[in-house]
Amino acid sequence: MQRKYDYRLIKSRRPYTLASLAKLLKVHPATIRGWIKTGGLSVAVVDNTRPVxxxxxxxxSWMEARAKERKRPCGPDEMYCVRCKSPRQIVKGSFRAKSSNTQKVTVMGDCEECGLTLRSFNTAANLDDLAARYNPKYPKD
Ligand SMILES: [Zn+2]
Structure with a gap:
């Protein structure tokens, strides 16, 4: 199931039928009907005649608010945990860094809640800054 829809394609000054909106967002018309029925999109229905x-x-604005509500921004010392589905701090001393080339670096740490290995991707130039953020005692080499 698609979780993100490009609502920027929607023109503010244009009315849409179910079919035209579904085609624009590349979803089935039943998806739009579901949003109207249970998701709160009923605020955008002009009147209760056919076609809708x-x-x-x-x-x-409804889609923008929905997308904003789903965001889970991480703090400076947090990584996103896919198991907990929220930003989490890492276990002290579990900070690791791995690079596959000279430019990219993957920093890892274990989730404080569930123990899953969390990953964050960055550039090698930021490694010292990342180490300071996630683990103040990380040795420099
Ligand atoms: Zn977790």
Whole structure:
């Protein structure tokens, strides 16, 4: 199931039918009907006649708010845990860095809650900064 939709394609000053909105967002019309019925998109329905017409500006603002609500921004000393589905701090002393070439670096640490290895991808130039953020005592080499 797709989790992100490109709501920037929606024109604010244009009305949409279920079919035209579904085609624009590359989803099935039943998905749009589901959003109207249970997801709160009913605020964008112009009136209860057929065909169902949706206000472009309201659809766009609803989708924008929905996308913003789903964001889980990490703090400076956190990595995203896919098992806990939230940003987590790493276990003290579990910080590791691995690079496959001279430019990229993968920093890893274990989740404080579930123990899963968390990964964050960055550039090797930022390694000292990353080490200071995740593990202040990380030895420099
Ligand atoms: Zn976790």
């Amino acid at each position: 017409i949706l206000n472009g500006a309201k659809v766009k």
